Amino acid sequence: MHQVLFIIFGLICVGGAVNLLVQRHPINSALSLVVVMGALSLIYLLLGAEFVAAVQIIVYAGAVMVLFVFVIMLLNAGAEERTRGSHVALWVGGPGVAILAGMIVYLMFRNDQHFNPVRIGNFVQQPDNTHSVANSLFTKFLLPFEITSVLILIAIMGAVVLARRES
Amino acid sequence: MVPLSWYLILSAILFCLGVSAFLLKRNIITIFMSIELMLNAVNLSFVAFANHLRNLDGQIFVFFVMVVAAAEAAVGLAIIIAVFRTRETLNVDRVNLLKL
Numbered sequence: 001m002h003q004v005l006f007i008i009f010g011l012i013c014v015g016g017a018v019n020l021l022v023q024r025h026p027i028n029s030a031l032s033l034v035v036v037m038g039a040l041s042l043i044y045l046l047l048g049a050e051f052v053a054a055v056q057i058i059v060y061a062g063a064v065m066v067l068f069v070f071v072i073m074l075l076n077a078g079a080e081e082r083t084r085g086s087h088v089a090l091w092v093g094g095p096g097v098a099i100l101a102g103m104i105v106y107l108m109f110r111n112d113q114h115f116n117p118v119r120i121g122n123f124v125q126q127p128d129n130t131h132s133v134a135n136s137l138f139t140k141f142l143l144p145f146e147i148t149s150v151l152i153l154i155a156i157m158g159a160v161v162l163a164r165r166e167s
Numbered sequence: 168m169v170p171l172s173w174y175l176i177l178s179a180i181l182f183c184l185g186v187s188a189f190l191l192k193r194n195i196i197t198i199f200m201s202i203e204l205m206l207n208a209v210n211l212s213f214v215a216f217a218n219h220l221r222n223l224d225g226q227i228f229v230f231f232v233m234v235v236a237a238a239e240a241a242v243g244l245a246i247i248i249a250v251f252r253t254r255e256t257l258n259v260d261r262v263n264l265l266k267l
Contacts, residue, residue, distance in 0.1 A: 002168060002169050003168075003169055006169045006173065006174075010173075010177045013177065013181060014177070014180055014181070014184070017180075017181050017184040017185070017188075017204060018184060020184070020188055020197075020200065020201070020204065021184055021187060021188045021191065021192075026194050026196045026197050026200075026257075029192075029197045029200055030196075030200060033200050033203065033204060036181070036204065036207065037207060040207055040210075040211060043174070043177075043211065044211075044214055046169075047174070047214050047215060047217075047218045048218060049214045049217065049218075049226050049229075051226065051230075052210075052214055052226050052229050052230070055230065055233060056210075056233070059233050059237055060203070060207070060233065060236075063237065064203065064236065064237055064240045067240055067241065067244055068196065068199075068200060068240070068244070071196065071244045071247060071248065072196055074248070075196075075247070075248070075251050075257065077194065077196055077257050080192065080193045080194040080197070080257075080258065081193065081258060089190045089191050090191060092190075093186075093187060093190030093191060094187070094191075096190075097183050097186050097187045097190070100183055100186065101179060101180065101183040104175075104176075104179035104182075104183070105176055105179060108172040108175045108176050108179065109172060111172075112170060112171075112172045115170065115171035115172055115219055116171060116219050117168040117169065117170050117171065118168060118169050118170070118171055118174065118215070118218055118219075119168045119169075122218075123217075123218045123221060125223065129226075132223055133223060133226055133227065133230070136223050136224070136227055137227060137230070141227055144231060148231060148234045148235070151234070151235070151238055152234065152237075152238055154238075155237075155238035155239075155241050155242050156241065158241075158242045158245065159241040159242050159244075159245040160245075161245075162242065162245035162246055162248070162249050163244075163245040163248045163249065165252070
């Protein structure tokens with residue numbers, strides 16, 4: 001059961017990512033990225049991370065991708081054009097990425113015997129996942145949490161200043 | 168049950184697809200989306216290792232990565248709007264000068 005669910009959602013993820021790569025129009029890439037994020041949140045549920053799965057849907061698929069789609073429609077972005085730089089990137093980047101993927105997969109298989117197998121429900125926190133995350137976030141990681149709020153404030157001001165029309 | 172390495176290999180595949188989209192795409196918005204894809208792939212391996220180590224700290228770190236990614240998306244898209252306003256293009260090959 002777990003294997004079937006993992007394979008279904010993993011294939012949806014990889015298919016969405018490949019579709020992001022091959023589509024020429026940015027709006028199609030954005031929508032396939034939404035598919036990748038939705039399937040990833042279901043994979044987080046398989047790993048016993050309910051809070052992360054919910055935040056993935058709300059923040060990524062909800063807020064960040066809406067921002068992307070909004071900017072694509074605002075700038076009226078059309079299909080991308082092929083230029084000389086894209087051929088250089090294809091011939092240099094393609095083999096480089098293949099070597100990187102091969103190295104990572106080889107390392108994972110070589111260290112496979114040190115990893116525990118993942119079963120549904122073998123990482124259940126008491127009392128529950130969101131409660132445990134909140135407990136940890138507001139005690140052990142309180143300072144980083146407060147610093148991220150300052151970071152968000154700076155990001156808001158930066159976005160307003162950068163996107164403002166200069167008069 | 169599923170071996171942990173399957174999750175890590177899925178994460179590696181997504182990361183490599185993100186890298187190749189970053190290198191091959193010429194549209195600045197699509198390049199920015201491929202960065203989000205790479206961040207998602209890394210988040211998947213964080214959650215997988217949190218499961219492996221029976222420790223919540225990996226999930227907390229995913230939360231912080233999401234916060235930083237949201238801030239980065241806001242600032243990056245504002246920069247894209249500013250670039251489009253001055254250059255009238257979204258192709259990165261035409262944005263090769265710091266000063267007009």
